[in-house]
Amino acid sequence: MANNLLRLFLESNLANLKKNGLYNEIDTVYGANGPMITIGNKSFINLSSNNYLGLATDPRLKKVAQEAIGSHGLGSGAVRTINGTLDLHDKLENKLAEFKGTEAAIAYQSGFNCNMAAISAVMDKHDVIFSDALNHASIIDGCRLSKATIIRYEHSDMDDLRKKAKQAISLGKYKKMMIITDGVFSMDGDIAKLPDIVDIAEELNLITYVDDAHGSGVTGNGYGTVKQFGLEEKIDFQIGTLSKAIGVVGGYVAGKKVLIDWLKARSRPFLFSTALSPADIAASIKAIELLMDSKELNQALWENGNYLKHGLVKLGFNIGKSETPITPCIIGDEKVTQLFSNRLYDEGVYAKSIVFPTVPKGTGRIRNMPTSAHTKEMLDRTLAAYEKVGREMGLI
Incomplete structure (x- = not known):
């Protein structure tokens, strides 16, 4: 590295992260990311994937993806506004609108891109955004990019939201005002109070924006958190992944x-x-069709999530206030949390530690993500590992 100041900055800060238990080791998965994964030459029960319905390895999705490569090639070839909009893009967006109960939809390259794109396209320096304190990093970055004034309200605290919105209105200097919330909060598994948020928005004339990345396919019989509350006509922006x-x-x-x-x-x-690739579009369309045609995968997901929750609580672990299959096991201290995750690894359970800055200091946790593809035998082995390590470390 040519610049010594840069080297010193990087090395000292990396060393500090490692010292404080805040450095995340990245593991390489060999093969597919399913309910079981292979790292190195060892097999693990995988509880760290967002592949809630097991569709990432579904043969029906693989088949249509391969067919799309045959008919449309590997890449879309351009941005959407030049000639990168394929007939498949139109089909996907029509299917997404049907799925979410809206007039229209637009597809992006990632969920993170959605929040960077949508917030800054509508909000600017003359506006104000009320953002839940536990909103995802992509929402935070999207808000910053917009240059709007950002006012955080306490997590799911509707009294605080209403108070701060009224205070902002009284200043008389903002043109537009928006409430932004996750539908399902990914670190705790709790659900936003969308009916209350809509009531406040209608009372104070606020734009409503819900990022339902962890709700779509999970809540509302798979249709998402907005659908769960019957608010498709009340929410201005529905974001999904x-x-x-x-x-x-x-x-x-x-x-x-x-x-x-x-x-x-x-x-x-x-x-x-550059636009989404043909294979990704075709597989996404197929996945949405499967979700709309059957509730089997969604029901299996919830059964597995409830089974794991019950088992952890019975052992004496703190799973917080989760209302979804996302199951945090809250340990607290960052170093202890990482050690706990490492010991689970030794026992054949891949469940990553989540520590600051992803969650507040002192609230380190193992975030378990059971899926519809896990078997009860896998979950029982997981609970046995939790019991062994928990007792060994004096946590239960």
Whole structure:
């Protein structure tokens, strides 16, 4: 490295992260990311994937992806506004709108891109955004990019939201005001109070924006958190991902046609990044069709999530306030949390530690992500490992 100041900065800060238990070791998975994974030459029960419905390895998705490569090639060849919009893109967006109960939808290259694109395309320095304190990093970055004033409200605290919104209105200086929340909060597994948020928005004339990355395919019989509360006509922006329960890659915004037309004209990731590939689009369409045709995978996911939750609570672990299959096992201290994860690894369970800055200091946790593809035998082996390591470390 040519610049010594850069080297010193990097080395000292990496050393500090490792000293404080905040450095995340990255493991390479050999083969598919399913309920079982292989790292090195060892097999693990996989509880760290967002592949909620097991669709990332579904043979039906593989088949249509291969067919799309045969008919449409590997890449889309351009950005959407030049000649990168394939007939498959139109089909996907129509299917997404049907799935989310909206007039239209727009697809992006990732869920992260959605939040970078949609927020900054609508909000600017003359506006204000009320953002839940536990919103995802992509929402935070999207808000920053917009240059709007950002006001955080306490997590799911509707009194705090209403108070801060009224205070902002009283200043009389903001043109537009938006409430942004995750539908399902990925670190705790709790669900946003969307009916209350809609009530406040209607009372104070606020735009509503829900990022349901961890809800789509999971809540509302698979249709998502907005659908669970019957609020399709009340939420202005429905954000989703194709990378989690759908099992592929990409993201989307669903809403009124006028909103989607504006995003196609003004959202920068749509305008300046090559479009989703044919195989990814075809597989995503197939996954959504499967979700709409059958509730079998969704029901299996919830059964497995509830089974694991019950087992951990019975052992004496703290799983917080999760309302979804996302099952945090809250340990607290960062170093202890990482040691716990490492010991689970030794026992053949791959469940990664989540520590600061992803979660607040002192709330380190193992985030377990059971899927519909796990068997009860896998979950029983997981619970046995938790019991062994928990007793060994004096945590239960």
